[in-house]
Amino acid sequence: MSELDPDRLFPADPGTRELARELYALVSGLPILSPHGHVDPDLIRLDQPFGDPAALLVTPDHYVTRLLHASGVPLEQLGVATEGADPREIWRAFCSHQTAFVGTASGYWLQHELGELFGIFDELSAENADSTFDLISAALARDDFRPRALFQRFGIEVLATTDDPLDDLSAHAALAADPGFAGRVLPTFRPDAYIDPAHRGFRSAAERLAEASGTSVDNYEGYLDGLAARREHFVRHGAVSADFGVRTPLTVDLPGAEAAALYKRAVRGELSFAEAEVFRGHMLLESARMSVADGLVMTLHPGVFRDHHGPTWDRFGPDTGHDIPLASEFTQNLRPLLQRFGTAPDFHLVLFTLDETTYGREIAPLAGFYPSLFVGAPWWFLDAPDSILRARAATTESAGLTRGSGFIDDTRAFLSIPARHDMARRLEASYLARLVREGRTSISTARRLVVDLIDAQPRKVFKL
Amino acid sequence: MSELDPDRLFPADPGTRELARELYALVSGLPILSPHGHVDPDLIRLDQPFGDPAALLVTPDHYVTRLLHASGVPLEQLGVATEGADPREIWRAFCSHQTAFVGTASGYWLQHELGELFGIFDELSAENADSTFDLISAALARDDFRPRALFQRFGIEVLATTDDPLDDLSAHAALAADPGFAGRVLPTFRPDAYIDPAHRGFRSAAERLAEASGTSVDNYEGYLDGLAARREHFVRHGAVSADFGVRTPLTVDLPGAEAAALYKRAVRGELSFAEAEVFRGHMLLESARMSVADGLVMTLHPGVFRDHHGPTWDRFGPDTGHDIPLASEFTQNLRPLLQRFGTAPDFHLVLFTLDETTYGREIAPLAGFYPSLFVGAPWWFLDAPDSILRARAATTESAGLTRGSGFIDDTRAFLSIPARHDMARRLEASYLARLVREGRTSISTARRLVVDLIDAQPRKVFKL
Amino acid sequence: MSELDPDRLFPADPGTRELARELYALVSGLPILSPHGHVDPDLIRLDQPFGDPAALLVTPDHYVTRLLHASGVPLEQLGVATEGADPREIWRAFCSHQTAFVGTASGYWLQHELGELFGIFDELSAENADSTFDLISAALARDDFRPRALFQRFGIEVLATTDDPLDDLSAHAALAADPGFAGRVLPTFRPDAYIDPAHRGFRSAAERLAEASGTSVDNYEGYLDGLAARREHFVRHGAVSADFGVRTPLTVDLPGAEAAALYKRAVRGELSFAEAEVFRGHMLLESARMSVADGLVMTLHPGVFRDHHGPTWDRFGPDTGHDIPLASEFTQNLRPLLQRFGTAPDFHLVLFTLDETTYGREIAPLAGFYPSLFVGAPWWFLDAPDSILRARAATTESAGLTRGSGFIDDTRAFLSIPARHDMARRLEASYLARLVREGRTSISTARRLVVDLIDAQPRKVFKL
Structure with missing residues (x-):
């Protein structure tokens, strides 16, 4: 893939899909109102660069770590409440267990995030773990990713x-x-x-x-x-x-x-x-x-x-x-x-x-x-x-x-x-x-x- | 619209829809058997003309009044257990809250009733409240609406x-x-x-x-x-x-x-x-x-x-x-x-x-x-x-x-x-x-x- | 029908159906793994010919007898815990109540079994009860049906x-x-x-x-x-x-x-x-x-x-x-x-x-x-x-x-x-x-x- 499917989540029937496209176009650009969530306000106040890909997308997200845990990866290997885990190793573990996320909400969001923010359209895998780690890390160092x-x-x-x-x-x-x-x-x-x-x-x-x-x-x-x-x-x-x-x-x-x-x-x-x-x-x-x-x-x-x-x-x-x-x-x-x-x-x-x-x-x-x-x-x-x-x-x-x-x-x-x-x-x-x-x-x-x-x-x- | 959608409620897939049409045609004209309901037998016995649109379609129907109540219209304004409410005002309240009924069963039935009985195919609204009130009232005065x-x-x-x-x-x-x-x-x-x-x-x-x-x-x-x-x-x-x-x-x-x-x-x-x-x-x-x-x-x-x-x-x-x-x-x-x-x-x-x-x-x-x-x-x-x-x-x-x-x-x-x-x-x-x-x-x-x-x-x- | 619908159970939308066909083709021929079931091991050990159609497909299957019972056929007429019921009569009762199985899982499986094993593609009915009884009985007598x-x-x-x-x-x-x-x-x-x-x-x-x-x-x-x-x-x-x-x-x-x-x-x-x-x-x-x-x-x-x-x-x-x-x-x-x-x-x-x-x-x-x-x-x-x-x-x-x-x-x-x-x-x-x-x-x-x-x-x- 070189882009996210523009019709993703729309109904399969072509006639209904066409209607969904038209309706979605009316709201896709509206501002985001998020009246309930758990982002730390200091994240915005301090505006520090995000850490590495694992600290950003894996370790703090219990939607993600739970499925890795169910797949046999101990939480300590994911850096949960654990000092000194190597971010690159965490990322590798995550990438090599991507099959666990197929069909899940977390997998769907991740696909969107990787594509829209980092231009990564291939599915994560053991093979591309290091290259995607580097690519995301480089992006996170830029000011426009603060x-x-x-x-x-x-x-x-x-x-x-x-x-x-x-x-x-x-x-x-x-x-x-x-x-x-x-x-x-x-x-x-x-x-x-x-x-x-x-x-x-x-x-x-x-x-x-x-x-x-x-x-x-x-x-x-x-x-x-x-x-x-x-x-x-x-x-x-x-x-x-x-x-x-x-x-x-x-x-x-x-x-x-x-x-x-x-x-x-x-x-x-x-x-x-x-x-x-x-x-x-x-x-x-x-x-x-x-x-x-x-x-x-x-x-x-x-x-x-x-x-x-x-x-x-x-x-x-x-x-x-x-x-x-x-x-x-x-x-x-x-x-x-x-x-x-x-x-x-x-x-x-x-x-x-x-x-x-x-x-x-x-x-x-x-x-x-x-x-x-x-x-x-x-x-x-x-x-x-x-x-x-x-x-x-x-x-x-x-x-x-x-x-x-x-x-x-x-x-x-x-x-x-x-x-x-x-x-x-x-x-x-x-x-x-x-x-x-x-x-x-x-x-x-x-x-x-x-x-x-x-x-x-x-x-x-x-x-x- | 100038008619009800003849394919309403049928599956979206064209092949399945065609089959549904064929099957529906076999039963659409069969007599109605209603072995359980709450119509007052005196309604049929006395055969008096129905009252006004509000008394017919709004006030006595708790499927309808509940959603109006949830939308902020007090029940007394709808004439529920209340003497002297103006039917035209009730109808106006109903018409201006039609959005509350989109997607509901009551909304669906109403669309059918208005179209089939009164030839009203436009959605009710504050704008057409008075004209629809008059149109329905006129119909209800006719013998073929008893x-x-x-x-x-x-x-x-x-x-x-x-x-x-x-x-x-x-x-x-x-x-x-x-x-x-x-x-x-x-x-x-x-x-x-x-x-x-x-x-x-x-x-x-x-x-x-x-x-x-x-x-x-x-x-x-x-x-x-x-x-x-x-x-x-x-x-x-x-x-x-x-x-x-x-x-x-x-x-x-x-x-x-x-x-x-x-x-x-x-x-x-x-x-x-x-x-x-x-x-x-x-x-x-x-x-x-x-x-x-x-x-x-x-x-x-x-x-x-x-x-x-x-x-x-x-x-x-x-x-x-x-x-x-x-x-x-x-x-x-x-x-x-x-x-x-x-x-x-x-x-x-x-x-x-x-x-x-x-x-x-x-x-x-x-x-x-x-x-x-x-x-x-x-x-x-x-x-x-x-x-x-x-x-x-x-x-x-x-x-x-x-x-x-x-x-x-x-x-x-x-x-x-x-x-x-x-x-x-x-x-x-x-x-x-x-x-x-x-x-x-x-x-x-x-x-x-x-x-x-x-x-x-x-x-x-x-x-x- | 002269064959089972090759697209049965696939989604109605033609595009999705095409994908389903492709995916199904990858697994339709894989060996069957059945890690939990209730087949009697002596059935395989002794390798005796199956009995008659009723003893094979009706009497011992409580998924089937329950629906016949609900339809008014007493269990004794189906041979359940009852000696001496005539298999042909049981089969006739089954065939004449086929409408009870439309849309059920049992009905679906039966259609598959009759078609794939016995080449019976017509729906069972009172009319074909005797002929299908004979056809199945003849097959069951063959060695390749042991x-x-x-x-x-x-x-x-x-x-x-x-x-x-x-x-x-x-x-x-x-x-x-x-x-x-x-x-x-x-x-x-x-x-x-x-x-x-x-x-x-x-x-x-x-x-x-x-x-x-x-x-x-x-x-x-x-x-x-x-x-x-x-x-x-x-x-x-x-x-x-x-x-x-x-x-x-x-x-x-x-x-x-x-x-x-x-x-x-x-x-x-x-x-x-x-x-x-x-x-x-x-x-x-x-x-x-x-x-x-x-x-x-x-x-x-x-x-x-x-x-x-x-x-x-x-x-x-x-x-x-x-x-x-x-x-x-x-x-x-x-x-x-x-x-x-x-x-x-x-x-x-x-x-x-x-x-x-x-x-x-x-x-x-x-x-x-x-x-x-x-x-x-x-x-x-x-x-x-x-x-x-x-x-x-x-x-x-x-x-x-x-x-x-x-x-x-x-x-x-x-x-x-x-x-x-x-x-x-x-x-x-x-x-x-x-x-x-x-x-x-x-x-x-x-x-x-x-x-x-x-x-x-x-x-x-x-x-x-």
């Missing part, structure tokens, strides 16, 4: 990061104040450790929050005030959303006194697993209440068993590829929260899932009634071509096309951002092309909608 | 309604006795309030039943006899089925004495939630026993959390768009009933689901063994093009094509009946066309089967 | 059977020692009754095992040693795997003393249902430990409610078509086992499921991290064209193409083996053709991968 130059080349308008509630957000402030940088880099309030007594870091988080708030750690009112104050700090720095990663989306509407009593026992580490769940469910409801007050969009990412393999966690820490999805339930779990805030003016709740059975069964019917509730874009294991089209098909017939969050890349892999957004645009175009070809909507409506889906919808849902 | 004229124009042969067990069925009797009306309008026995102690209306239903049966409300035998007597009343008025809307399909085989004791406490409102479930499960089994005796087809519609948003229910009542599906389980829940009646001669049990994971996993394997059990057509949120084809694909490979119920429109929107049946016919044709194109069956078999699926199968399953 | 001749004609290289742990494996030994037979017929260790205290045969199995091991039945260590010794016996006879059919994949890591105490009570029949589950879960973990020691691949087939209809089981026994799937859960249930052995060198665990929601949600993410874990081919109710493609789409995007088990026919219907493997090859070709057509991989990679998937992958996973 983060800010790429930020601009990628057409990113908004990039949200994910941040600890006690982060001072100085990186975001510096970027906002920098006259030489035109992009918007927004923080996101992510309080998992602060609201979940089952989280390893809960006690420490509660202590640091109390200290920052000038209150005692066992003061429940002070704890709530402290969280609200930190949210205000985020709002002042441009945050548009607060994000919650929880095992289940259980919400609980506890009387204040009961919540306070649980909290006091929580900071002493006295809660059972079930009590911790109840308190966390209560704090989700309290967080919704805060969102109603301060306007932060609430995003909910439930349904993951984190750190599934204990020995790997012991040795390599979190986010090393063994977070495994669980079946989820929204209809009953979210009811307490929705009873209270499901029709609250200007409250936005975005539901993500890794259990795709919930798209059609629960999330779309909920989003088809509650004005506050939006269908989150397919996430993580589901952020891939077939999965995205399945989610479209599963949600649209009952919730329509206007109740979605817009695409979210959720990535810590900065270079993959354009690949991911381009993938989403191709798939929206493909889906709408099918509706037109099946006589379910007109091409004029599809033309209008494809732009709305890529541009207007995320601006509206995330209040950008 | 219910009976449409009943005939639609080619409806059988239309089943859904009725309270104590309904005197005088509307059905009047229609049957009317020499000027050739259609069959059949009642359906729907005893939810009478068998579920958790139902808001249980106590009152049990009292009215006891009064009608001349027995005491706490007499369990009288209660069973009363239900059987009302079923007989329905059978005498042409009913072919009894329908059960329950949260779960749990069935329980209780000893009589235990059931009687639960019943006595149920009418006193003393059952726990779990005990109420057990009693309801027992009454499903008892209802199957009655079906074996009186021949009424048993249809089961489980898996919905009704009235999810309390404040909306308080203000607007039931059926206002916030009934949300739940995960369901059939394999274990139905076993007590199937142990008893799964092979009972002439017993028919039709299973509906809103949890599409159960189609392939549970319902098709059950229907592939038990002669009494039929796969219900995709229902409610799943009564839509992609969902229907998914259900076909999920059930056919293990249960074949002859174990389905035939299409059921389940609608209270009279004007949408032809649109819905036409959609189902197009999809059966599309599915069979794909089987032929993939070399999985012959075109001659497909020709025979498509007619069977649309016509013979519902006649057989519902004993029409 | 089992060994067909084994060779089918191109079977490896055929695994499923065997009781106390089987002496003399049939396998005889075949291995026979210079006139070149195929490999391997036993598979299947200890369900030996490890599940809820199994009807548990007590008897434990007693026979103790007797064979020269130990007392309530000696837990002797029980474990006995199982390990029987596994060694299987390994010596060429076994490559141990197979576990369980209701749930729960695994439990019990301290030895606790396990011993449960075992003692288990052989006395004293365990509650829940305790029996725990012991079985513990024995799955112990079995994994044994696999780490002796190298047998562990295959897990969970999620079936066996013998759903009691009256049918009472009359006709097990495997008579009323085993019904259940929802399954792997993420939490398998964690104890994977904590211990998920990264153990050379340990292979193959996960099958009948709950296809687990493919994408749980099995693929697990197989995308744990090197020991492989995605089992779609099994039983899911071993069918659309289901297989759904499983491919659900697993590939997160686990890639290299984490699967390779195709497994799992059949007791010897004649259907080529049809099933051919189906799998057509579908792999179709899936890869789609990836190429959508620009997601190159044709050269697809050419290489299709051969790997059919040939190299099962050899690797099953250590053939």
Whole structure:
């Protein structure tokens, strides 16, 4: 190949493909809006050259290292939580296991990145490992491959990061104040450790929050005030959303006194697993209440068993590829929260899932009634071509096309951002092309909608 | 557009599309059999002109009002449980939110209805709201738009309604006795309030039943006899089925004495939630026993959390768009009933689901063994093009094509009946066309089967 | 028809179909590897002529008899567990209910078998029942239709059977020692009754095992040693795997003393249902430990409610078509086992499921991290064209193409083996053709991968 297939991901039928091409052309050049992700803001602030190809594309990307691990490459050989691994050796291991990535989302993004950024159109292999390592390394040394130059080349308008509630957000402030940088880099309030007594870091988080708030750690009112104050700090720095990663989306509407009593026992580490769940469910409801007050969009990412393999966690820490999805339930779990805030003016709740059975069964019917509730874009294991089209098909017939969050890349892999957004645009175009070809909507409506889906919808849902 | 797309819903591939066209042509003109729905029999009996476009197409259709509500239009502005809303204003609100319906089943049906009935082929919009309101209003004033004229124009042969067990069925009797009306309008026995102690209306239903049966409300035998007597009343008025809307399909085989004791406490409102479930499960089994005796087809519609948003229910009542599906389980829940009646001669049990994971996993394997059990057509949120084809694909490979119920429109929107049946016919044709194109069956078999699926199968399953 | 459609199961789009044809041609002639199935080894050893068409294609195949039963044909009329049924009458019943099989996997296989083996290309029907009965009967009398001749004609290289742990494996030994037979017929260790205290045969199995091991039945260590010794016996006879059919994949890591105490009570029949589950879960973990020691691949087939209809089981026994799937859960249930052995060198665990929601949600993410874990081919109710493609789409995007088990026919219907493997090859070709057509991989990679998937992958996973 000497170029990427210009028709990639479009439907096979030539008539439908032609329609998809036309619709894609309307959105392929639109600016990138990334309202939820995990890029380090210092990457942009400091604007240092990227390291070597392995440090850029392999070691930090747990989507990639997990499949190499499954293929028999130990994580230490990939430099995960390990000093002194040779980048060239890591790259060779990656290149010689490319077959593992055929058909995966990661493989698809990589193909896009290598082609668009580095002009590499051949598939990686043991044979071209050294030459591609050298070629990429040379590119990375150039000024036009520094983060800010790429930020601009990628057409990113908004990039949200994910941040600890006690982060001072100085990186975001510096970027906002920098006259030489035109992009918007927004923080996101992510309080998992602060609201979940089952989280390893809960006690420490509660202590640091109390200290920052000038209150005692066992003061429940002070704890709530402290969280609200930190949210205000985020709002002042441009945050548009607060994000919650929880095992289940259980919400609980506890009387204040009961919540306070649980909290006091929580900071002493006295809660059972079930009590911790109840308190966390209560704090989700309290967080919704805060969102109603301060306007932060609430995003909910439930349904993951984190750190599934204990020995790997012991040795390599979190986010090393063994977070495994669980079946989820929204209809009953979210009811307490929705009873209270499901029709609250200007409250936005975005539901993500890794259990795709919930798209059609629960999330779309909920989003088809509650004005506050939006269908989150397919996430993580589901952020891939077939999965995205399945989610479209599963949600649209009952919730329509206007109740979605817009695409979210959720990535810590900065270079993959354009690949991911381009993938989403191709798939929206493909889906709408099918509706037109099946006589379910007109091409004029599809033309209008494809732009709305890529541009207007995320601006509206995330209040950008 | 000046006409509906004649190829709508057919597969994109030209070869397959050609086959679908041929198969569809064999069934497009067949009479409509509607063995389960919610049209008011008085609509046909009285044959009054329909009201205005809003009262016809918006206000009473919770498929439509829910999406408008999600889009920010309050239900009172749509005239839901609200006096004095201006129909023209409701219509304007509907027209200016048409984007919300793109890709939905409701949007698809509306397009069919507007085109076929009113010659409106442009998409509704704020701009044409007044002109379409006037055009539809003018049509509705004509005699050929009265219910009976449409009943005939639609080619409806059988239309089943859904009725309270104590309904005197005088509307059905009047229609049957009317020499000027050739259609069959059949009642359906729907005893939810009478068998579920958790139902808001249980106590009152049990009292009215006891009064009608001349027995005491706490007499369990009288209660069973009363239900059987009302079923007989329905059978005498042409009913072919009894329908059960329950949260779960749990069935329980209780000893009589235990059931009687639960019943006595149920009418006193003393059952726990779990005990109420057990009693309801027992009454499903008892209802199957009655079906074996009186021949009424048993249809089961489980898996919905009704009235999810309390404040909306308080203000607007039931059926206002916030009934949300739940995960369901059939394999274990139905076993007590199937142990008893799964092979009972002439017993028919039709299973509906809103949890599409159960189609392939549970319902098709059950229907592939038990002669009494039929796969219900995709229902409610799943009564839509992609969902229907998914259900076909999920059930056919293990249960074949002859174990389905035939299409059921389940609608209270009279004007949408032809649109819905036409959609189902197009999809059966599309599915069979794909089987032929993939070399999985012959075109001659497909020709025979498509007619069977649309016509013979519902006649057989519902004993029409 | 005068031949089978050479393009059957290929995608409809002509461009994609052309690619599928090319890829299929690369694998259509490869030898058949069947690492898991239920053919009786004596069938091959004795090499007797097959009986009549009914005894060959109807009576013993519960995929077939269940659908006939659902269609109203009593099992006794099909000769199931019934002496003296007339084969010709059974065949007539089968032929006159062919419509029940349209669109099913069984119907597809039958079409292949009749065409390829007997030159019957017309669909079976009441009209041709007698002539096809005679035609097939005549063929079966010929020497080239004996089992060994067909084994060779089918191109079977490896055929695994499923065997009781106390089987002496003399049939396998005889075949291995026979210079006139070149195929490999391997036993598979299947200890369900030996490890599940809820199994009807548990007590008897434990007693026979103790007797064979020269130990007392309530000696837990002797029980474990006995199982390990029987596994060694299987390994010596060429076994490559141990197979576990369980209701749930729960695994439990019990301290030895606790396990011993449960075992003692288990052989006395004293365990509650829940305790029996725990012991079985513990024995799955112990079995994994044994696999780490002796190298047998562990295959897990969970999620079936066996013998759903009691009256049918009472009359006709097990495997008579009323085993019904259940929802399954792997993420939490398998964690104890994977904590211990998920990264153990050379340990292979193959996960099958009948709950296809687990493919994408749980099995693929697990197989995308744990090197020991492989995605089992779609099994039983899911071993069918659309289901297989759904499983491919659900697993590939997160686990890639290299984490699967390779195709497994799992059949007791010897004649259907080529049809099933051919189906799998057509579908792999179709899936890869789609990836190429959508620009997601190159044709050269697809050419290489299709051969790997059919040939190299099962050899690797099953250590053939």
